Amino acid sequence: MKKTLTLTTALALMAGSAWAAKTDVTIGVQLEPPHLDPTSAAAGAIDSVVYSNVFEGLTRFGPDGSVGPGLAESWEISEDGLTYTFKLRAGVKFHDGTDFEASDVVFSLDRARADDSTNAQKALFDGIDMVEAVDATTVKVTLKNRQGNFLFNMAWGDAVIVAPESIEDIKTNPVGTGAFTFTDWKQGDSITISRNPEYWGTPASLEKATFKFISEPTAAFGAMMAGDVDAFYSYPAPENLVQFEADPRFKVLSGNTEGETILAINNKMEPFNDVRVRKAVSMAIDRQAIIDGAMFGYGTPIGTHFAPHNPDYVDLTDLSPYDPAAAKALLAEAGYPDGFETTLKLPPPSYARRGGEIIAAQLREIGIKTEISNLEWAQWLEQAFRGYDYGLTIVSHTEPMDIGIYARPEYYFQYDNADFQALIDKLSVENDPAMRSDILKEAQNVIANDYVNGYLFQLALTSVVDAKLNGIWENAPTQAIDLTGVSWSE
């Protein structure tokens, strides 16, 4: 009898805990951050964990990619566009209890643009001439030239505000101002953050959040199905998504990323230095076949290097419709009636490896034979990116608003067009939204008409989420898993 009673109690206890509202969440992610300092590495995995959760910047990205106030509650821009005066939020504390003040902003921005800075996006800070603390809650930033996207730049994870008191250990013990404090890192397994009770804004609804690192697609499926994780951000196995969609326990979020996936062309290499050849390559590509075959239907075709969800996007896919016959004719006109041979170097992501096979087949149709080599990222950086040793390669450019890379002639696809560079120069000093929009549209047209690269599709973000979990960002305006607004229903 006694035994039965204990058993019943135990069962009741177990059931009780299952009924109580959940206040913690476990989120599966593919990549583990190398360390936790978003201001000294390019790894998107760092931002995924700490952006907005642990660290905040002067401005911040919203779920739709818009830039809003962060640690700066407001700002004034001087008449000549050179001086930004930020009014900081008062009473904000870092997680270690120290006060957030103007001097921390000066420290963070000066550190990012210093000579020995290891900031992966140092270019964001290039335009800054001087950063001064006017008083404890006012910071004045003086720019060298007018800069159209300064507030946008300051929203990046690479521009978050850090404190001199805690900078020493930032890589293993990040101390920020965000709604979550860093709690624990089991290397190779998981990172846990907890609610910051002292948070200056609306406190998070979750008490605890754990990011679990699962890179193997089948393991991700198992973890989701077995309930080990409540959500899987950027789910790695699109082939299972149909199954999750049909299961009432889960919902599948399908949104946009800032990743323009392109077939990059080495513009300085024979025969790609001929625009007709580049156009032929573009027209040999059947974008929908690649999206269906490599991405299981997830992805939006693009005709230029710009995100389709951006209001300034121009649909230029008609400039390079799928037309193998016309492509073959163009090749003949350029002097390659029988095609030619080139290399196709593929980095590890599945969009490149799966997409590469399909593109190789499509190029073969018009006589271009490709020698495919699969590279790791480190090799890709050395050979293709820095060594210019490639004919074609496939990369998704995930940085937001990065059309400016076409103004850098030394950038790996080596596009050198003075008109375009002038256009980007004009953009960088333009503050007027209408003018900026016009310039951006023109820029998209220029690179599309020059067929700089083969524009494939905008990378989709597909996440699998427990049906009762709300507030996970559907789109990825930056690589972040912002949990400040995430909660459980019931």
Place this chain on the structure above:
Amino acid sequence: MLRYALKRLGSLLISLIVASLVIFACIEVVPGDPASFMLGINAQPDTVAALREELGLNAALHERYFSWVTGLVSGDMGTSYTYRSPVAEIVAERLVISLPLALYALTLTVLIAFPVGVLAATRRGSLTDVSVMGATQLGVAIPNFWFAMLMVLVFAINLRWFSAGGFPGWEAGLFPAMKALTLPAVALALPQASILARVMRSSLLDTLGEDYIRTARAKGLTTRQTLWRHALRNALIPVLTIIGLQFSFLMAGAIIIENVFFLPGLGRLVFQAISQRDLIVVESVVMLLVFAVIVVNFLVDLAYAWVDPRLRARV
């Protein structure tokens, strides 16, 4: 016995030195710069240079080799390029999973293989023997990651008895930790047990055919007594060799299983470190694994001498 042990120890040291040279040379020639990898495609050249300086990548090759080796000898494996924490700490954190997992799997292997192998050998040609041979053939043929995925499907997704993977850490308690290692250990043990059972069977069959077994039987020992006192001990030498190899394999080769069960073990660490060009971690872990393999072989050598006194005399 002492001379035998010393001689083995000497060859152990030489192996280690050669291994360290080969590992360092191989890994340093791998293309790809850790600093550029970490900073990505938007980094400016001066930033990359600053990071290379910070990581100490600008020193000459031989200087880096000597500082690495002297560090190793004193237990200091250096600082990871990417994680920026001491390699020894990172490795220790992974070792507390990989080592118990390997031991767990090896224990299961032995526990399954010994009785099965002995049973099959003593009933040669019977239905038991035939079914054991069939089952072990299957066990060797099935890829362990496929078997692992199957177990996840049955025990984690359908029955929900186990997690699909992950490791709660030893601080969560012995039971949850061992539970988390159970499916991986079974997945690792199955093919190994199949191999070992077959080796056990054939080795035992060989010894059972020896003259001294007939003599033992002739002097009046029962089948059971001959088996335990004479046959088994003599059959152990090849079995020990295989166990030694298997332990090394389980330590170093669990990487696929670690990925299937997303366990933060050594294999996954090396895998990640290679793609991130965290060379110092790769070098140190590979060196550690080589060390483990060499030590295990040394212990197996000693075990030979223990089970077979003739080996001691021969040196």
